[in-house]
Amino acid sequence: MRRIASLLIAAVTLFSVLLMPGRAQAQDELKNTDPDKYYILLDLRNQIVTVFERDESGEYTKVVRRFLCASGRTDVDEADPEDEATPTPRGIWKIGGRERFGKFANFSSSYARYWVQIVGSIYFHSILFTKRDINAMNRQAFNDMGNKVSHGCVRLYVEDARWLYYYACPGTTIEISASEPSQRDLKRALKTKLSFSDYNAFQKTIVDETDELPNPRVWVTVEGARLRKGSGSAFDSVARLQVGDELEVLIESEVWVKVRYGKKEGYVLRGHISYQQGVMDTRPDADVLKTTEWLYAEPSLDATQLVKAPARVSVQVLETTEDGWKKIVYQNVTGYVKPNRIVKDWGVIIEGYEPQAVEP
Template sequence: MKRSIFRLLSVLLVFVTLFSLFPVQAFAYDELKNTDPDKYYILLDLKNQIVTVFEKDENGEYTKIVRCFTCTSGRTELDPNDPEDKGTPTPKGIWKIGGRERFGKFASFNNEYARYWTQIVGGVYFHSIMFADRTVDTLKRGAFGKLGSDGSHGCVRLYVEDAKWLYYYACPGTTIEVSTNEKSNSALRRALKTDMSFKEYNEMQKKIADTPELENPKAWVVYDGAPLRTGNGSNDSVIKKLPEGAEVEVLIQGDPWVKVRYENKEGYIKLGYVTYEKGVMQSKEDADIIKATVYMYEEPDKKSDEICKVPTDTSVKVLEEKDGWTKIAFYACTDSPQEVGWVKSNSLKKGWGSIRT
């Protein structure tokens, strides 16, 4: 559901002013603060580089503004000297929030870390501006100064306190719409930027603390030679091929990719190549999976409401067939609620994936 930020400018400016009077919460438990995926609706406005969180009004419509953040989304400006440059834009559309990680490392980059990862889709996350190490005293100056303009590798960078709020309140299954259709709003863009210097902000963010992390779950490789990759894609570089039976630490749960740690190496492995219960096969090589990212609809008709996009290679359960359409169920991540809707039947294929019951 699209909500024009421009129409709500006056309300938002009041909100920003009031919110700045209250101190940032500096203590939180690792458990989610919200477990209802329908409580919030998130709009990522790529034109203005603004994230707005809505909750329902008395009529059940998402019109009440809860939070509003400045951000840096994926790079859209192309290199005129590189005809093959396609940028690294944040993917548009409606998605369901997936897994999360407290203080993550970018597997494809050296010395790049961020706090409070919340998955939008695949390898695209909300997260804080970057750090040079997995410690709060290594915040990078450059990313701080660029908030409010695009330029990331596809993820959405936020101030640390804003990334933390999403981490705890945007639970798996929450809907996020990534849009370029909002009207320009330079006044709000300016209002959402901090007036702190980098030095002041750096000292402040060091105090944004948590209780000790909960222990990460374990998983076991069920496919000999399963590639551990630098990203959520079959074309990403292989870090290491894992032997059948190898135990891995799960850092971010997801489908079709899981971020794991193995022998001090961090990367991504297909969900279909692991099991969360040792000795129990939870996947198969002829599972029903999505051929390429596709919209799922409320009814078997493209004129019906769009529920969300289902990413490439996601494992699904087939519920019903009707006139070239298939009713499916899928999960944005292991602990998210089940999403149900219709896709065109030719959107499915057989391949390694999770057994959906």
């Protein structure tokens, strides 16, 4: 798959489809801004993350870094009928926004350093903390490294999460696989030999070179937009928003944006906000994906799967085949999605449409 990815990336035209803000989708300066520089493989079987760089032939074979991780829980308690697995979603995704030290909006006392979005509410981030404080690292989370224990996110040692935070820029490709060969020795080698006490002291020395940049602001453009505990309509509502409400952006994203509203943190649909006060940069009849879908190289289920695009993301439709497949552009990838997967809904304005003034 890495060979296919390198050829596909070389073949596509790199251009921005959506009118997104001109920032680097984070509140810290990136140390890498080329989304094609690295290819990330998350090996669920061995709980190993490998970062590849291109070799002389343009293929992603050069190993840059390897991390131990703790991904989503797959085992369930058979005695508890309400217990559910929370696996990390497999597929090929595009890295999204970032946050330096974030709070889990859906949990009361859980925080982590160096968030990097994989898709939706699934992130790379550090070992857990009980407060937004480097002195509050969670001992159990440290002991759990190398096991499938999370709610779907991918936990890393702090130093590894920090590296991804600065070098895996938005648009970087990540492949999540459960079919890699066993690598027990490598997994054992990647696990820290430090005790909790020693590692806790070490991680406190991991600091950033500069202060965070100011968070961007957005304004609500749809009356009754909901602030939710997670990136999806199924999550509980935190607040009902009104047109003109100002929000502080914590993690920029193409579908659900993590924001702060007063003292509350949560997620708001990208189609319900604007980065320009008083100006609509979204529209109610945008082309958006109804569900999370693969983009295929050709209009056939037998064709190469290029990348997965999340539900409710805005896309550009180029053409429709006779049997209903849609040829679309998502990020910098052109491919086909199955019939009846595109609907009209609130989404970002595609190039070629003029922004409309917000009605008072």
